[in-house]
Amino acid sequence: xxxxxxxxxxxxxxxxxxxxxxxxxxxxxxxxxxxxxxxxxxxxxxxxxxxxxxxxxxxxxxxxxxxxxxxxxxxxxxxxxxxxxxxxxxxxxxxxxxxxxxxxxxxxxxxxxxxxxxxxxxxxxxxxxx
Numbered sequence: 001x002x003x004x005x006x007x008x009x010x011x012x013x014x015x016x017x018x019x020x021x022x023x024x025x026x027x028x029x030x031x032x033x034x035x036x037x038x039x040x041x042x043x044x045x046x047x048x049x050x051x052x053x054x055x056x057x058x059x060x061x062x063x064x065x066x067x068x069x070x071x072x073x074x075x076x077x078x079x080x081x082x083x084x085x086x087x088x089x090x091x092x093x094x095x096x097x098x099x100x101x102x103x104x105x106x107x108x109x110x111x112x113x114x115x116x117x118x119x120x121x122x123x124x125x126x127x128x129x130x
Contacts, residue, residue, distance in 0.1 A: 013041060042125045045118050052115040059108035064101060
């Protein structure tokens with residue numbers, strides 16, 4: 001839900017900036033208001049980035065690998081640590097735990113994607129404010 005609110009907020013902010021640009025009436029008061037809005041948006045994005053990074057650290061990274069050894073199925077968490085590939089043994093997992101782990105991995109990927117977009121938006125805003 002917060003992603004939807006973020007998208008709506010960003011859309012309307014950009015729409016307002018576009019209309020101000022088209023009107024050509026960028027007076028000093030308008031510029032102060034515009035800079036205030038941009039700074040508020042930058043603060044909000046920085047806080048959002050911080051929250052995403054806190055949540056990402058709590059979730060497992062990598063992907064789940066399934067191996068069949070002598071008729072038994074074992075699971076490994078596969079991820080990179082610097083330049084090394086790490087295969088962390090998870091063991092046999094009941095269906096609920098397996099689904100839970102897969103959900104957490106998927107949540108991490110979604111958060112990483114959102115965090116990447118927020119970082120791009122921060123860079124754009126920083127350029128606009130300068």
